[in-house]
Amino acid sequence: MxxxxxxxxxxxxxxxxxxxxxxxxxxxxxxxxxxxxxxxxxxxxxxxxxxxxxxxxxxxxxxxxxxxxxxxxxxxxxxxxxxxxxxxxxxxxxRLGRLQPLVDDDRVENIMITGHDNVLLELADGTVLTAPPVADSDEDLIEFLVFLASRSEVNAREFSEAHPTLHLRLDGGARLAANAWVCPRPQINIRRHRLVEVTLDDLVKLGMLTPVAASFLVAAVRARKSIVVSGAQGAGKTTLVRALCAQIDPWEPIGTFETEYELHLHELTDRHRIVRAWEARPGTGEIGPDGRRPGEFTLDEALVDSFRFNLSRQIVGEVRGKEIWAMIKAMESGTGSLSTTHASGAVAAIRKLVTCAMEAGRHVTQELATSKLAATVDLVVHLDLSATSSPGGDLERTRRIAEIVAVAPGERETGYATTHIFTSRAGGDAVPGVLPDDYRVLADVGFDLPGYLAAQHRAEHGEAR
Known part of the structure; x- marks a missing residue:
């Protein structure tokens, strides 16, 4: 029974x-x-x-x-x-209390909360809806966040007036970011990752990139080019990195390094058989004489630890600040690393990464940061996110790969040189630009070079695809 x-x-x-x-x-x-x-x-x-x-x-x-x-x-x-x-x-x-039904809704992509009674849901198609209150008061909402942060036995986080920011990974792969005490009302954003098992072919079908651009990225991963994916919040950076990782041989040992687990490659055991996943830990309590909180575990420490695990690729998740040095070390130590960062364009992403590297201390000069990045980053893939209003008032969001830029060491004045292999076309897909000679060899590992040259010819002569 x-x-x-x-x-x-x-x-x-x-x-x-x-x-x-x-x-x-x-x-x-x-x-x-x-x-x-x-x-x-x-x-x-x-x-x-x-x-x-x-x-x-x-x-x-x-x-x-x-x-x-x-x-x-x-x-x-x-x-x-x-x-x-x-x-x-x-x-x-x-679970997540009154937030749980919202997180369980497969239509929802973003949950945006400002105070206990101001709740907006952004659906996958761009529609924005209001939702019921998620607490009886702002104080109750903060109290629940404190409980939520402290509940994890593996990676508890502090959330208090002394530490007013909170970043958590949630069951099912969603990511929570919250602030309180430093803003008028507690504010929360929950991002649901809808596409976990995804390939570049899937993204082609969704209109994010052309088959020719997909073939170039497939070949770049196979050729072990180190790639940075840039874009705005919600542009699909993590989704694209998952799709790029799907091109890695299933038996190739991979290490992932993230402040909060988002890639979840270690859970895709049919696609990635050997994954070592590291997650940073901020520590709790007062900062000690060494400038660290008890229990703190950084991405740099994770990366050093990873050298004993016989990895073939080291993948650093999102770079927002000093994580850049973990990314640089990963790209220096191995081949074919992947990472993401927020930026408004491919070249802007390089400038941002230089700034992030300089945040490590006065000993890091702009020249040093630039030379390190130019020597380690091979490609920057930039995603564009656009939103248009329909006649009915709903928002329609479009995600596309707008640029694929090759990076190489340059003159002392700039420190790096860039070549737009694919460049942005207003209102459409990225089109072929200029292909450096050393990238033609990617044709040996899957790059559709004839298709690229044909599309390049059409773009130069203004012909439709």
Missing amino acids: TTVDPIRTARAAISVDDVDWQLVAQLRSRASNQLSEAVSEHGTLTKGDQEELGRTIILDLVEAALADRIDAGLPVWTLPQQQALARATFDALF
Whole structure:
């Protein structure tokens, strides 16, 4: 006989507007205390065991709360109401509380929150919708974020007035960024990664790039060119890096280095059989005499550690600041590294990376930073994100590869030289520009050189594709 789990089946049973969220907060607190006591008695429990025990505790608490209502002469909850209350309490204890239904919605790409009652959902097609409040007050929202940050046993994060920023990876691959105390109201952005198992062919079908550009990138990965993917927030940088990684041989040992796991190559075991994944840890508590927090683990330390793991490629995730030196070391130590950064264009990305490198200290001059980047970065692939309004008022977003630029050491004045192999065409795909002679050999590993030259001819003569 199959047993029905009332918590698992309650997701869509009742509107969230009908849940007593103050009671949920009380039940979550009681369940958390009982669970902590049980773990202390039984010793270490796996996450799955804790969740199963938590379900039992929560159902008992809901039954007790129902008995209290009966004793008080209050209306009895219906079965769907009991299930919804249990589900909401479970989500508050183990998941994302009132945010969980939003994260579970496959249509949603971005969740943008400014205060507990100002919630916007950006869908994959660009439509923006309003959503119900995610807490009863800003104070309750901050309290839940503090609980969420401290809950992880593996990589707990501090979120307090002394440390007012929070970056978390969530179950399912989503990424949460939050601020409080340094802004008028707490603000949160949750980015859902919808395309995890993705290839360049998939992106061609979505209109992000042409088959010729895809063949060039396939060949560049096979030829072990080091590539930086740039673009605005939400342009699809991480998705493109996943697609580029899909061209790596399944048995090639890969190392990934990220502030928060986003690539998730280590979870794609059919596609990548040997992946060593490192995640930085900010540490907690006061900064010590050495300038570090207890438990801090940096990407530089991860990279040094990785040299004992016999890796073929080292992939640094997003570069926002000093991570640039981990990226440079990865590109110097191996071949075929990949990374991402925010920038408005391919050349602007190089300038930004130079600035990031100089943030490491006064000993890093502009000349040193520029020469290092020019010697290690082979290609910059820039993604363009555009949004247009439809007659109905909805936003339609388009993501395209706008530029593929080759980087090489240059004159002392600039330190690097750039060549636009693919260049931006207004309102359309990137078109062939100038192909350096040393890139013609990519035809031996999959580059459609005849197709490139034909498209180049059409672009020069203004012919349609």
